[in-house]
Amino acid sequence: MDDKAKGRSRRDFLKLAGTSLPAAAVAVATAGEAVEAAEATPQGSDLRMTDHIRTYLETARF
């Protein structure tokens, strides 16, 4: 199979696999980014204690 044919079969496969999202789902992801960006605005220069960090610290404790 040449590269073009391979690329085409990959694209056809992806189409059939239904990776397409309804347009509204894209908005969900974009809204999430906006929220995260807002939260990430630092109030100071300190390390942020996010929920993930908290979990991480808990789990790392032996």
Next chain:
Amino acid sequence: MQMYAETAPSSLPKSQIAQEDILRSDLYAFLGALLAAPPTQAQLTQICGLVGEDTDIGQGITALARLAASRNAAAVRREYDALFIGLARGELLPYASYYLTGFLHEKPLARLRADLAQHGIARNPDVKEPEDHIATLCEVMAGSIRGIYGPSVMSLEDQAAFFAAHLEPWAGHFFTDLEAAKGSDFYAPVGKIGRAFMKVETEAFRLG
């Protein structure tokens, strides 16, 4: 976690991104957003309106939309906390290092950091959590496919290598666990969508 470009990688111009790849990027971004933080009420309302196609991924989306219609943001946040945060820890630890070694902060994270650096991607200095969180990896895939970390997109070969190194070995297991987790309700179809998508990605890279 927010990732940004340190240096510009060299690859295809963004105008040449195929429609299928934009859709892949969108699906990664969607999963990344749902796994990075519990949805807001506005996001839940948007999810209510989704209708999927008749594929595994589409059925997951339709199921998620149905749940979004009957759950409120506070309930989904409680579920998210129980699954991923917990009192001592959540039911699941969505980190590559944990899935591959049983510990956080192990070699898979070190390898990921080296690869991210090579592609000129760095984490936002405000964020200190490990980069091998599933949401971050989805975000990196979404951004790399679209080329948001530089003037060009990541080549398909590089995408395949990144996926094979950092997602394929464990993401399918994680999404399967998420789908079946005791505390999963709203997040069960998220697991289903992710599990189906990881299978599709594996197969598509094999064809590519």
